[in-house]
Amino acid sequence: MREQIEAIKKSFNEKIENLKNGEELEKLRVEYLGKKGEFTKILRSMGGLSPEERPLVGKLVNEAKEELEEKIQSLKEVIRERATEEKLRNEVIxxxxxxxxxPMGGKHPLMITMEKIENIFLEMGFTIEEGPEVELDYYNFESLNIPKDHPARGEQDTFYIDDNVVLRTQTSPVQIRTIENQKPPIKMISPGKVYRSDDVDATHSPIFYQIEGLVIDKxxxxxxxKGTLEQFVKKLYGDDIKTKFRPHHFPFTEPSAEMDGTCFVCHGEGCKVCKGEGFIELLGCGMVHPEVLKKGGIDPEVYSGFAFGFGLDRMTMQKFGIDDIRLLYESDMRFLKQFK
Incomplete structure (x- = not known):
């Protein structure tokens, strides 16, 4: 048995000299020290020995196993250090x-324009008010002098949740809520998203942004x-912009008008974008209808006011010379990176 144990140790020492990595070392450990290894075979054959020989052989086997385990552990450390050194050599910085x-992000052109517009009105003494996007029919229509049978309801292409709840088609409901909760003088704007069942094309989107304003006082x-809006567009587009007002009709203002500004492409000369007119529509406006004031609990004999509203998308397109509204919503990084 002693000769057999020495032969196993010799065989182990020869193989351990040629090991290259931890995987080969583990295979060698299993081969000699595992449950089916060489020493286990010797221990299982001890049944043929005499009672006096068994303790001696068991002691020799255990001593040999301890010797091999020490060599394996020592070689593990050597292999680990070698692997660390190799890794450091390959990962030198x-x-x-x-x-x-x-890469750094930037503001979306819509947000750039909105912040600019908000700052202009804040400097003019306006406050910024917000309201729900899912709105009651009363605030979206009836309180704005648009009853159930009014043709303007059809023109708005409304998303109805039920008979009394809609996705707001304008931010005017915020004005009504402000009138109900604040006493004149009132000077506010209400920016936010609005929804209309429009087909998507170069100038229309079912979701877009509006900014509406309201001033009420004696x-x-x-x-x-007129003076407020002209001051606003000059601060937004520059002093060289020219404006004109055209008569129009809105159910919630009387008299009503639309304000045009010189075309951002031809600067008033006439082109395809402005259809040769030299001007592009900017916003709608008018004096607040007496019925709207009454519904908000304000006496039209004492107070008067004006309101205006415009699409932020259109203002953004005019400010940056964008000719397709879809570019504002498609998240094309090639387009958005231009506004960093």
């Missing part, structure tokens, strides 16, 4: 190389409306 910059006239 040249600190003199320039760093890799992470002695407010159409001249105040």
């Amino acid at each position: 040249d600190i003199t190389l320039p760093g890799v910059k992470s 002695g407010i006239t159409f001249a105040d409306l």
